Amino acid sequence: xxxxxxxxxxxxxxxxxxxxxxxxxxxxxxxxxxxxxxxxxxxxxxxxxxxxxxxxxxxxxxxxxxxxxxxxxxxxxxxxxxxxxxxxxxxxxxxxxxxxxxxxxxxxxxxxxxxxxxxxxxxxxxxxxxxxxxxxxxxxxxxxxxxxxxxxxxxxxxxxxxxxxxxxxxxxxxxxxxxxxxxxxxxxxxxxxxxxxxxxxxxxxxxxxxxxxxxxxxxxxxxxxxxxxxxxxxxxxxxxxxxxxxxxxxxxxxxxxxxxxxxxxx
Amino acid sequence: xxxxxxxxxxxxxxxxxxxxxxxxxxxxxxxxxxxxxxxxxxxxxxxxxxxxxxxxxxxxxxxxxxxxxxxxxxxxxxxxxxxxxxxxxxxxxxxxxxxxxxxxxxxxxxxxxxxxxxxxxxxxxxxxxxxxxxxxxxxxxxxxxxxxxxxxxxxxxxxxxxxxxxxxxxxxxxxxxxxxxxxxxxxxxxxxxxxxxxxxxxxxxxxxxxxxxxxxxxxxxxxxxxxxxxxxxxxxxxxxxxxxxxxxxxxxxxxxxxxxxxxxxxxxxxxxxxxxxxxxxxxxxxxxxxxxxxxxxxxxxxxxxxxxxxxxxxxxxxxxxxxxxxxxxxxxxxxxxxxxxxxxxxxxxxxxxxxxxxxxxxxxxxxxxxxxxxxxxxxxxxxxxxxxxxxxxxxxxxx
Numbered sequence: 214x215x216x217x218x219x220x221x222x223x224x225x226x227x228x229x230x231x232x233x234x235x236x237x238x239x240x241x242x243x244x245x246x247x248x249x250x251x252x253x254x255x256x257x258x259x260x261x262x263x264x265x266x267x268x269x270x271x272x273x274x275x276x277x278x279x280x281x282x283x284x285x286x287x288x289x290x291x292x293x294x295x296x297x298x299x300x301x302x303x304x305x306x307x308x309x310x311x312x313x314x315x316x317x318x319x320x321x322x323x324x325x326x327x328x329x330x331x332x333x334x335x336x337x338x339x340x341x342x343x344x345x346x347x348x349x350x351x352x353x354x355x356x357x358x359x360x361x362x363x364x365x366x367x368x369x370x371x372x373x374x375x376x377x378x379x380x381x382x383x384x385x386x387x388x389x390x391x392x393x394x395x396x397x398x399x400x401x402x403x404x405x406x407x408x409x410x411x412x413x414x415x416x417x418x419x420x421x422x423x424x425x426x427x428x429x430x431x432x433x434x435x436x437x438x439x440x441x442x443x444x445x446x447x448x449x450x451x452x453x454x455x456x457x458x459x460x461x462x463x464x465x466x467x468x469x470x471x472x473x474x475x476x477x478x479x
Numbered sequence: 480x481x482x483x484x485x486x487x488x489x490x491x492x493x494x495x496x497x498x499x500x501x502x503x504x505x506x507x508x509x510x511x512x513x514x515x516x517x518x519x520x521x522x523x524x525x526x527x528x529x530x531x532x533x534x535x536x537x538x539x540x541x542x543x544x545x546x547x548x549x550x551x552x553x554x555x556x557x558x559x560x561x562x563x564x565x566x567x568x569x570x571x572x573x574x575x576x577x578x579x580x581x582x583x584x585x586x587x588x589x590x591x592x593x594x595x596x597x598x599x600x601x602x603x604x605x606x607x608x609x610x611x612x613x614x615x616x617x618x619x620x621x622x623x624x625x626x627x628x629x630x631x632x633x634x635x636x637x638x639x640x641x642x643x644x645x646x647x648x649x650x651x652x653x654x655x656x657x658x659x660x661x662x663x664x665x666x667x668x669x670x671x672x673x674x675x676x677x678x679x680x681x682x683x684x685x686x687x688x689x690x691x692x693x694x695x696x697x698x699x700x701x702x703x704x705x706x707x708x709x710x711x712x713x714x715x716x717x718x719x720x721x722x723x724x725x726x727x728x729x730x731x732x733x734x735x736x737x738x739x740x741x742x743x744x745x746x747x748x749x750x751x752x753x754x755x756x757x758x759x760x761x762x763x764x765x766x767x768x769x770x771x772x773x774x775x776x777x778x779x780x781x782x783x784x785x786x787x788x789x790x791x792x793x794x795x796x797x798x799x800x801x802x803x804x805x806x807x808x809x810x811x812x813x814x815x816x817x818x819x820x821x822x823x824x825x826x827x828x829x830x831x832x833x834x835x836x837x838x839x840x841x842x843x844x845x846x847x848x849x850x851x852x853x854x855x856x857x858x859x860x861x862x863x864x865x866x867x868x869x870x871x872x873x874x875x876x877x878x
Contacts, residue, residue: 282487282491285487285491286491286494289491289495399502400498402498402499402502402528403491403495404495404528404529405488405492405495405529405533405542405544405548406529406542408488408492408495409488409542411491412487412488
């Protein structure tokens with residue numbers, strides 16, 4: 214069985230601020246990290262591989278040369294091989310152009326059973342690349358996946374998070390999953406032995422020539438959308454927190470709503 | 480041209496260390512200082528994250544990394560544990576585990592190292608006596624040979640990790656005289672297990688800092704050890720022991736740098752928030768000048784510390800001499816505690832009366848780094864080593 218995980222290196226958004234004049238992210242001095250949703254995806258990939266045996270995990274990302282460190286982390290977390298898709302031609306890609314590029318890389322890998330993506334990246338928060346990649350690959354997809362079980366006949370049972378709870382779904386292969394970790398998720402921190410092993414695993418760099426494909430669909434040229442402005446929304450009034458037992462809290466809330474004419478007394 | 484970059488593995492390791500510390504160490508540090516014992520769960524957590532055998536030969540369960548990697552661990556542990564108790568446990572185990580790895584018999588290495596690496600037992604160092612510190616040549620503890628065993632009599636004092644070794648298991652790399660008239664050329668280095676060893680009687684003292692690791696001593700009354708516990712050759716222990724001390728001193732430089740850099744970060748956050756006389760105190764030059772001076776010193780200390788460990792690695796590879804190592808290590812250690820404690824002291828001063836309370840986290844670090852003007856070789860001895868290398872051995876004061 215072949216599992217593929219698509220990951221992204223992102224700026225640590227707990228450290229990022231927006232420049233109020235240029236409306237761009239201030240990235241100087243901000244550390245880059247593996248997108249936390251993708252860390253969950255990788256850990257699930259490795260868990261399933263170890264469970265079923267006779268299976269390998271390839272991890273890939275599209276990004277600048279510095280994205281190597283995010284892939285190395287994935288190798289240290291247990292992935293078997295890494296592929297960095299890197300070329301100036303890919304610069305400025307929106308989610309659609311990114312999905313197209315990733316789909317070419319996956320087709321070049323050849324055979325696969327499941328593609329894992331994080332639900333979204335913490336820098337853009339679009340949650341579009343996974344579904345668009347499934348579209349480009351022509352395979353089914355399940356989003357908001359929290360848990361996956363696979364039986365000995367390769368039948369998947371998937372817990373998909375919904376607003377009300379879970380949907381329990383069954384699926385056949387191949388398919389694409391976008392993963393959303395449960396709140397209880399504790400990311401692993403690879404120890405030094407895993408880091409040393411990672412250095413000995415295959416690491417490939419593929420450029421635009423290696424991928425082939427329609428060059429007009431890469432990068433800025435292949436993008437339907439462009440980011441015009443990034444900004445922090447202005448503060449909208451003060452927040453008042455009501456702390457009490459539910460009955461008293463409801464009373465206080467209704468009083469405040471009446472006072473502000475959001476509710477009227479009958 | 481000098482390349483100051485860490486290797487890719489070292490960078491990944493630091494990232495992992497930070498995460499490990501954030502999830503496994505930081506949440507536990509508040510309770511740590513109440514115990515005067517390193518909790519077993521902390522030792523097990525360090526072992527599980529493979530920190531206790533970083534530089535040890537893989538044949539005995541270690542990872543065989545370079546020494547700089549151990550420096551990264553020491554620095555990050557000190558940033559996470561302001562009492563520096565965990566860094567002390569780490570640096571002592573690493574340094575004296577290395578000495579056992581290098582000078583121990585095959586039998587001893589197989590017996591001691593795997594247990595220390597998996598956190599079942601600890602490794603400590605015991606050379607100091609009640610009235611003998613830097614002047615090791617005047618040591619009173621004696622070792623003699625009896626058939627295929629050695630007999631030891633004497634005492635050791637101001638030793639870290641005595642309670643942990645007595646209770647959890649493990650022992651201390653110990654120095655004693657075999658041929659008294661030969662001074663430092665008549666000493667033996669050996670491994671002395673403490674738990675359940677007949678003839679060992681522990682005593683305890685309370686350090687003013689480093690509260691989560693025990694400090695004490697032990698009387699050694701006709702204690703027998705098997706001959707395979709000898710480290711190196713008979714009468715050459717003084718030279719072997721210094722290889723452990725030098726590694727420990729280099730790691731201490733980075734412990735001090737880590738503790739002080741964390742305190743400076745705390746200080747920066749504070750002076751950007753605290754207002755006095757209508758403005759943030761970070762706007763006053765009196766604060767800014769201190770901040771800048773301390774930042775430069777701590778960065779310089781960090782460079783000295785990593786340079787020292789790099790030199791140690793070079794010596795292991797046969798590319799540097801022991802004298803190069805002694806000089807680089809002594810330079811780093813000679814300023815480590817002083818610069819770090821002055822920086823942390825300034826951070827406490829910025830916080831006003833709060834800085835002098837036990838609520839202030841930085842005071843723990845201040846009390847901890849103060850110990851390193853003494854531990855593993857005093858500041859004064861470091862200066863003598865530097866002067867010896869500059870002037871030549873004929874200028875040694877105590878010869």
